[in-house]
Amino acid sequence: MLTVDNINLHYGAAQALRGVSITAPMGKITCVLGRNGVGKTSLLRAVTGQHATSAGKVTFNDTIMNGMAPYNRARLGVGFVPQGREVFPLLTVKENLESGFAPVARKDRFVPEEIFALFPILKSMLGRRGGDLSGGQQQQLAIGRALVTRPKILVLDEPTEGIQPSIIKDIGRAIQYLRDSTGMAILLVEQYLDFCRELADHVYIMDRGEIVHEGPAETLDTPEARRHLTV
Numbered sequence: 001m002l003t004v005d006n007i008n009l010h011y012g013a014a015q016a017l018r019g020v021s022i023t024a025p026m027g028k029i030t031c032v033l034g035r036n037g038v039g040k041t042s043l044l045r046a047v048t049g050q051h052a053t054s055a056g057k058v059t060f061n062d063t064i065m066n067g068m069a070p071y072n073r074a075r076l077g078v079g080f081v082p083q084g085r086e087v088f089p090l091l092t093v094k095e096n097l098e099s100g101f102a103p104v105a106r107k108d109r110f111v112p113e114e115i116f117a118l119f120p121i122l123k124s125m126l127g128r129r130g131g132d133l134s135g136g137q138q139q140q141l142a143i144g145r146a147l148v149t150r151p152k153i154l155v156l157d158e159p160t161e162g163i164q165p166s167i168i169k170d171i172g173r174a175i176q177y178l179r180d181s182t183g184m185a186i187l188l189v190e191q192y193l194d195f196c197r198e199l200a201d202h203v204y205i206m207d208r209g210e211i212v213h214e215g216p217a218e219t220l221d222t223p224e225a226r227r228h229l230t231v
């Protein structure tokens with residue numbers, strides 16, 4: 001299980017996270033919601049090691065990750081699907097998937113068939129360049145690339161952003177399948193309320209760098225939760 005305990009995060013003098021605590025248990029989908037600029041991506045940067053925290057603790061399965069480089073967190077089992085997907089546009093789909101090999105043991109350096117079962121389009125496009133794929137296909141590729149690292153926790157930053165509804169459904173089904181079949185923890189940052197309500201086991205809402213609401217997905221429909229999400 002991932003535990004974020006009372007963390008602060010600063011960009012220079014500006015504080016982006018204030019005493020944020022969340023947990024993401026194995027076999028569950030944990031969703032963090034909030035408007036633009038409230039600190040959701042900063043929270044994921046603290047989890048994946050892309051930005052240092054200035055206070056608090058980030059732990060995964062009893063290993064304290066503070067100060068650990070992103071590639072060592074990947075070795076520990078933290079798989080990341082970044083906002084905007086960050087697919088390598090000039091590499092082929094196959095090469096993009098293989099870029100996930102770095103943190104895995106030599107014997108596991110192959111693309112598991114399960115990834116193609118989840119996203120068949122990737123198999124039919126293995127020789128195409130990443131940059132030639134649609135946004136939705138790139139998102140599937142970014143998830144596939146993270147799965148190549150054999151994660152124990154999959155961390156996704158706004159996977160529905162700019163993606164057509166039919167592919168959002170496919171991605172939602174894939175996330176549920178991963179939770180149910182592999183028992184991995186899934187930590188999802190989103191602005192799309194319906195997607196979270198459908199998928200999440202537990203939700204957190206952030207506002208101005210703080211957690212302001214926490215509960216089961218059904219609590220998203222309470223007036224108190226809505227107040228933090230409406231612009």
Ligand SMILES: Nc1ncnc2c1ncn2[C@@H]1O[C@H](COP(=O)(O)OP(=O)(O)OP(=O)(O)O)[C@@H](O)[C@H]1O
Nearest residue numbers: 011014016034035036037038039040041042043083
């Ligand atoms: N690299 C940075 N340098 C300085 N300030 C930053 C940096 N990245 C983010 N911020 C600021 O930190 C705050 C939180 O940003 P963050 O990107 O974490 O929010 P977010 O909830 O993920 O927003 P979005 O939904 O737009 O991605 C914002 O005020 C933002 O302007």
